[in-house]
Amino acid sequence: MKNIFRFSDSRKVASLTAFSVIGVYAIFVLIIWLVFQQPIGFLFFGLGVGIWVAVYFITLLFVDKFIFSKIRVIYKTIHSQKAPKGIDPKQTIDAHSIEDVQREVTEWSNERKAEIENLKDIEKYRREYIGNISHELKTPVFNIQGYILTLLDGGLEDPTINRTYLAKAEKSINRLIAIIEDLETINLLESNELKLNLNRFNLVDVAREAVESLEMKAKKRDCEVLINYNLERPIYVLADRQRILQVVTNLIDNAIKYGKKTGGHIKISFFDMDENILVEITDDGPGIAQNDIPHLFERFYRVDKGRSRGMGGTGLGLAIVKHIIEAHHQTVNVRSTLGVGTTFGFTLKKA
Incomplete structure (x- = not known):
C-alpha cells in the first residue's frame, strides 16, 4: 500500500x-x-x-x-x-479521502483478513462438528443393526438371548433419541427460537427434585449427594423452572458419572451474590486438566472419550447447560484441581 x-x-x-x-x-x-x-x-x-x-x-x-x-x-x-x-x-x-485512502484501505484489508481467518475457523469447527455427529449417531445405529441382525439370524427364537438383545436395542434407540433431542434443544437455543417461561420459584425445591430423580443412579455408585443448605429456607429466583431443573440435573448427573467410581461425595451449595444467587455443584472426583477446561462447554467434547461414551452420555449436556444459563443472561463457570475434584457454578437472578 x-x-x-x-x-x-x-x-x-x-x-x-x-x-x-x-x-x-x-x-x-x-x-x-x-x-x-x-x-x-x-x-x-x-x-x-x-x-x-x-x-x-x-x-x-x-x-x-x-x-x-x-x-x-x-x-x-x-x-x-x-x-x-x-x-x-x-x-x-474528496481531497480529504484521498489523503486518508492508505489508512482506510489498510484497515479494510486487515478486516478482510480477519474475516477470512474467522471463516477458516468456522469451516474447521463445521468439519469437526459433522464428524462428531456422524460418530455419535453411528455408534447406536450400528449397535441396533447388530442386535436386529442377530435376532433375524435365529436369535429371535432363542429365549436365552431374544429379550436381552431387544433390551440392548432399546437402550441404543433411547441413546439415539437423546442425541437428537439434545441437538434440537441446542439449535433452538442458538437460534433464539426456544422461549423461556420465566417464573418465580424456589430454587431449593428444584435442587431437591433433581437429587431425588438421580437417587438410584447415585446409590449404584455408592455416591452421596448432599444439599448444603437449610431446606426449610426458600431461595426464590426468576427463571424458567424446567430449564433450570434440566441444568441442575445435568450437572449432578455428570458429577455422579465422572466423580469417584465408588464412595464419592457431591455437594450442592447456594451463595448470596446481592442481586444474584450462585449455585455450585462440587464433587471429589479425579478432577479435570487445566487444558481441558476451556473446551468443556463445546459440543461433543469429552475429556476421556472412551470412558464418556461408555457412560452413555450424548456429549451435549454441558453445551446445553451453557446455552440455557446464557439465555437467562447469566454466567456459568468451572474450576477443577486434579486429584481433588471439580466445581461447576452458575448464577440466577433473585426474584
Whole structure:
C-alpha cells in the first residue's frame, strides 16, 4: 500500500512536469539567443511563466483524474461496506479521502483478513462438528443393526438371548433419541427460537427434585449427594423452572458419572451474590486438566472419550447447560484441581 498516491503527490508530479517543460523552454530561448544574438525580453519571460502555470494545472488535472479513476472502485467498495444504506459512496470521495485512502484501505484489508481467518475457523469447527455427529449417531445405529441382525439370524427364537438383545436395542434407540433431542434443544437455543417461561420459584425445591430423580443412579455408585443448605429456607429466583431443573440435573448427573467410581461425595451449595444467587455443584472426583477446561462447554467434547461414551452420555449436556444459563443472561463457570475434584457454578437472578 506504500505506492498509493496522496493528494500532495499529484502537486509534486505537476510541479516536476511544469519545471521540465520550462527547462525545455529555457533551453529553446537560450538557443535562440546564441544563434540570433537577440536580447531576451519581457515577452519571453512572461510567456515562460504562462507556460509553467498552464502545464502545472493541466498536469495536476490529469494526474488527479488518473488517481481518482484508479482508486474509485476500491474506495467505493470500502465505503459501500462501511456506510449505511442510502448514502452515496461517491459523496465520500474528496481531497480529504484521498489523503486518508492508505489508512482506510489498510484497515479494510486487515478486516478482510480477519474475516477470512474467522471463516477458516468456522469451516474447521463445521468439519469437526459433522464428524462428531456422524460418530455419535453411528455408534447406536450400528449397535441396533447388530442386535436386529442377530435376532433375524435365529436369535429371535432363542429365549436365552431374544429379550436381552431387544433390551440392548432399546437402550441404543433411547441413546439415539437423546442425541437428537439434545441437538434440537441446542439449535433452538442458538437460534433464539426456544422461549423461556420465566417464573418465580424456589430454587431449593428444584435442587431437591433433581437429587431425588438421580437417587438410584447415585446409590449404584455408592455416591452421596448432599444439599448444603437449610431446606426449610426458600431461595426464590426468576427463571424458567424446567430449564433450570434440566441444568441442575445435568450437572449432578455428570458429577455422579465422572466423580469417584465408588464412595464419592457431591455437594450442592447456594451463595448470596446481592442481586444474584450462585449455585455450585462440587464433587471429589479425579478432577479435570487445566487444558481441558476451556473446551468443556463445546459440543461433543469429552475429556476421556472412551470412558464418556461408555457412560452413555450424548456429549451435549454441558453445551446445553451453557446455552440455557446464557439465555437467562447469566454466567456459568468451572474450576477443577486434579486429584481433588471439580466445581461447576452458575448464577440466577433473585426474584
